[in-house]
Amino acid sequence: MAVDSIKLIDIIKAIADKINEKREYLTQLDSAIGDADHGINMSKGFKAVVEKITNMGDKDCGTILKTVGMTLVSTVGGASGPLYGTAFMKAGQAVAGKVNLDFNDLISVCEAALEGIKYRGKAEKGEKTIVDALEPAVEALRKHRSEGLKTALQEAVKAAKKGMEYTKNIIAKKGRASYLGERSLGHQDPGATSCYIMLETLADQLLDKKS
Amino acid sequence: MKKIINNPEYVVEEMLEGMVRAFPQYVRKLEGYNVIVRADAPVKGKVALVSGGGSGHEPSHAGYVGKGMLDAGVAGAVFTSPTPDQIFEAIKAVDGGAGVLLVIKNYTGDVMNFEMAADMARAEGIEVESVIVNDDVAVENSTYTVGRRGIAGTVFVHKIAGAKAQAGGTLEEVKAVAEKVIKNVRSMGMALTPCIVPAAGKPTFTIGDDEMEIGMGIHGEPGTMRTKLMKADEVVDHLMSKILADLPLESGDEVAVMINGLGGTPLMELFIMNKKVGQILDGKGIKVFRTYVGEFMTSLEMAGASVTLLKLDDELKSLLSAPADTPAFKQL
Numbered sequence: 001m002a003v004d005s006i007k008l009i010d011i012i013k014a015i016a017d018k019i020n021e022k023r024e025y026l027t028q029l030d031s032a033i034g035d036a037d038h039g040i041n042m043s044k045g046f047k048a049v050v051e052k053i054t055n056m057g058d059k060d061c062g063t064i065l066k067t068v069g070m071t072l073v074s075t076v077g078g079a080s081g082p083l084y085g086t087a088f089m090k091a092g093q094a095v096a097g098k099v100n101l102d103f104n105d106l107i108s109v110c111e112a113a114l115e116g117i118k119y120r121g122k123a124e125k126g127e128k129t130i131v132d133a134l135e136p137a138v139e140a141l142r143k144h145r146s147e148g149l150k151t152a153l154q155e156a157v158k159a160a161k162k163g164m165e166y167t168k169n170i171i172a173k174k175g176r177a178s179y180l181g182e183r184s185l186g187h188q189d190p191g192a193t194s195c196y197i198m199l200e201t202l203a204d205q206l207l208d209k210k211s
Numbered sequence: 212m213k214k215i216i217n218n219p220e221y222v223v224e225e226m227l228e229g230m231v232r233a234f235p236q237y238v239r240k241l242e243g244y245n246v247i248v249r250a251d252a253p254v255k256g257k258v259a260l261v262s263g264g265g266s267g268h269e270p271s272h273a274g275y276v277g278k279g280m281l282d283a284g285v286a287g288a289v290f291t292s293p294t295p296d297q298i299f300e301a302i303k304a305v306d307g308g309a310g311v312l313l314v315i316k317n318y319t320g321d322v323m324n325f326e327m328a329a330d331m332a333r334a335e336g337i338e339v340e341s342v343i344v345n346d347d348v349a350v351e352n353s354t355y356t357v358g359r360r361g362i363a364g365t366v367f368v369h370k371i372a373g374a375k376a377q378a379g380g381t382l383e384e385v386k387a388v389a390e391k392v393i394k395n396v397r398s399m400g401m402a403l404t405p406c407i408v409p410a411a412g413k414p415t416f417t418i419g420d421d422e423m424e425i426g427m428g429i430h431g432e433p434g435t436m437r438t439k440l441m442k443a444d445e446v447v448d449h450l451m452s453k454i455l456a457d458l459p460l461e462s463g464d465e466v467a468v469m470i471n472g473l474g475g476t477p478l479m480e481l482f483i484m485n486k487k488v489g490q491i492l493d494g495k496g497i498k499v500f501r502t503y504v505g506e507f508m509t510s511l512e513m514a515g516a517s518v519t520l521l522k523l524d525d526e527l528k529s530l531l532s533a534p535a536d537t538p539a540f541k542q543l
Binding site: 027031034035036037040041073074075076077078079080081082083120121173174175176178179180181 | 265287288289290291292293294295296297318319320323324327350351357360408410411413415416428430431432435
């Protein structure tokens with residue numbers, strides 16, 4: 001596997017399309033336990049991202065990812081902006097200057113994104129947040145690294161999905177949903193869901209599946 | 212959705228433009244940013260106060276930009292925290308060389324975005340401090356939550372810290388008095404109806420015609436308890452008992468009272484609530500120093516209200532009484 005800048009831009013565009021497609025769904029999840037804007041704000045942010053990066057094919061992957069992060073920070077707002085923004089900025093730092101990303105780089109990107117989100121949100125697994133989808137995915141990538149890209153990615157997506165679904169069974173301890181206490185039970189976390197959507201789209205793109 | 216708007220995407224920009232047209236003597240908008248600053252910003256040598264948050268809480272916060280209160284109000288999308296770049300522009304525009312205090316309501320997004328902006332400003336050599344307002348007693352302050360929310364009590368922070376800055380207080384002094392307000396202010400709200408975020412087009416929650424939600428936040432987040440409709444006196448009793456349980460007051464203490472409408476509540480009902488608040492305080496021998504009844508921190512068209520009590524000492528009384536001249540808060 002090798003992802004060059006053009007391919008990276010395609011992947012991010014595919015993520016933007018998917019987020020836009022799931023806009024109502026994410027907003028609906030957020031209205032149950034948050035403030036009903038996750039889909040709206042994420043879709044707005046990724047629309048701006050696509051405008052910014054479309055002509056960045058001559059830039060390195062690190063710069064592109066950093067641009068994605070900075071654009072999300074300045075357009076999404078709420079908690080998702082700084083969280084996903086920091087994730088992409090850290091991911092960009094992890095592969096600064098690289099024009100091609102290999103499988104190990106991809107893992108570094110995901111690890112850095114996770115680290116960024118945990119730092120900015122001061123969150124741990126089990127608090128009903130993005131981390132519940134992203135951390136299991138990163139763990140699966142590491143665990144199945146030796147089995148190659150395809151298996152590792154498939155396992156990561158599976159783990160992210162499981163983590164996302166698990167958020168239904170836990171009480172929110174971060175963000176607005178935490179005010180609900182036990183009333184947050186039974187609802188899937190919108191942030192974990194958008195994170196799963198991104199990972200699934202990434203895998204589909206890398207494994208040449210139509211998303 | 213029935214709203215007097217043009218396009219949900221532009222409600223914030225259009226609102227701010229209308230506001231600047233209404234109050235050009237008080238405020239101007241930063242070109243390219245949804246930031247309202249004092250018309251005469253930066254005020255040289257004065258500590259500047261910057262607040263902000265999601266839109267939909269008007270007149271918070273831009274309505275409090277003016278002499279004796281805020282130097283800048285940063286407006287995010289409806290119910291969404293503003294972004295760090297916006298807040299950073301606000302800080303730069305109002306810094307008069309004496310430092311900037313950020314007044315943040317305690318929401319995960321607001322805290323993260325304001326912290327990122329503070330980092331950016333410090334990197335440019337601007338002295339920045341921040342305080343986090345968490346007056347809403349409806350939300351338990353436990354390890355299971357991110358802490359209590361900031362609601363209408365924030366306006367008392369603007370007023371009192373703003374007066375301290377206007378009087379020439381240092382950044383350290385202005386921050387200290389803001390912290391003192393935060394320590395002594397408690398609020399709790401309730402709602403009868405949900406509100407509709409323009410971009411979502413649907414009510415934020417559903418509630419029966421004969422029901423009310425106690426502990427409602429100002430973003431349409433569900434409250435902590437849903438009950439059958441109660442009489443005004445019972446509602447106030449409930450809110451006051453939660454507030455007083457958290458803010459120990461003794462006979463002879465003095466307080467400021469704020470009865471805040473959430474956007475869709477007639478003044479008649481707010482005054483009915485204030486009658487009962489006054490009666491309860493009378494019964495406890497607590498003296499009301501000043502009362503504010505009106506819309507200070509709304510939630511779009513939501514019907515409902517919050518009650519805020521601020522325990523006062525001589526310093527807070529004097530700063531609360533100081534003059535303020537802003538679009539939404541005028542005091543001689």
